[in-house]
Amino acid sequence: MFRNAVITGACGGLGQALAAELIAAGAQVALVGLNRDALSALAALAPDRTRIYTPDVSNALAMQAMASDWLAHHCAPDLLIANAGVAGGFETADPADLAVMRRMLEINLLGVATTFQPFLQTMLDGQKPGALVGVASVAGWRGMPGNGAYCASKAGLIAYLQSLRAELRSSALTVHTVSPGYLRTALTAGNTFAMPGLLGPDEAARSLLRGVARGREHIVLPRRIGWLSRALSLLPARWHDRILLGQPRKPRAHQAGATPIPGLTDTDTDTDTITHRPS
Template sequence: MPSFRKALVTGASSGLGRAICEELSARGAEVIACARRGALLETLVRDLEARGGRARAVELDVTSSAAVRETVLRADKDGPLDLVLAGAGVAEHSIQGERRADRTHQLLDVNLAGAVSTIEAGIEVLARRGGTVGVLSSLAGTRGLPGAAAYCASKAAVSTYVEARQVELSGHPVRLVDVQPGFVRTPMTAPNRFPMPFLMDVEAAARRTVDGLEAGHSVVRYPRRLAWPLRAIASSAPRGVWRRLLARKEPDEESPRRG
């Protein structure tokens, strides 16, 4: 028996979301793959079906909470979901432009509001019979990093949101899983020109994610070699120490590239 029978994944057209769909399908789950780029989703569906899997593509922009809810409810009505994963996300460099506040709002609309819409729609459909709701947050939410203020804030916020909801859901049949990857080789990190310690292949990251979702852990952090020092040292370093450690040499330069 597969541990998940039917999964809905947002951010499925690319990178980690796509690899997670492949991993879930290989483990026997039917996959509802959601993102905005329908052509990429159709390619994924064909690939999964060619390997004997069952999958369907649904075009979805997660910044519309109504569309997210409708998509999740409809997918569940067609056959019960047991996993909903909020994978859609954008990095700082994909929203460059003149007005920093506007760009930040755009990023938060996807990474925070979009994730919350997906999480809550998942909880709604799984409330009675139980199941798993996951979110792709990030180790980048541990501390604020220069060049990635909006991204780090979005991931810190989503993990804090999940932490609070996990308390509210204790004794509830829905398992809420906060997945915090480190650096993963995907189109999101491809433009990065700074060192990415312990950069992982996307297939390994997908396996770690699905293992964590199956286990139903509250928080899944990987790779351990990065997660552990971040938790032990970075998260407790005083602000002044953190600022001195990461102070940029050219403070006027805009080089927002981070995954």
């Protein structure tokens, strides 16, 4: 099992469950997230084997500082999980939603590269087995109405992980793409549509870690949601779109049930400010 892990998005949901599993298994764990209280509760499980970090994952300098501190205290990780992510509805016709897309890409896509980058050369130099895990989504397999920003960020992440996997084939490092379906977390709490295969974070965390340990490069949580998504993809695009258009859409920023997006302010989504209209 893994002995030295770094996990972003460790404050709740899947990340919190992953951290708890690894701590219980005796691993040293870097807990990276924005909610210090939630991270402190995890760290209390094993104060001598954990450290807390609260950077913005899209800030490369802050992530490099985090990595430098962890490497100085615990050496190179053998498990690096880029799990931090945000979700929300998106409407292209609304200029305010462009800020939502920008922030979502910064966290969901750029944030994975800023997580991997400061550790990668040290892990390569060590010439020891190690796993780099990016948490994408089945939403990255095909665009869904009203969810363009999230789908684009996860599709981009899947392509990035494919590229990185090819680059590292000759090394001792492996790259794993995780595509969850619907997990019972804060990101899905506001959904009003059907969520087939809804999975609890604890079960998802155990399945993810088993899959990585067994060398599976593509992990779908749960597997049956992957089969359903692939079956739908066999339909003509017009039929597929019609089915999806009939579903309720994910709440957009500042709508009831929307999940807060860190770093996105009211000013960012103020249409009057964006279009320079007088108030």
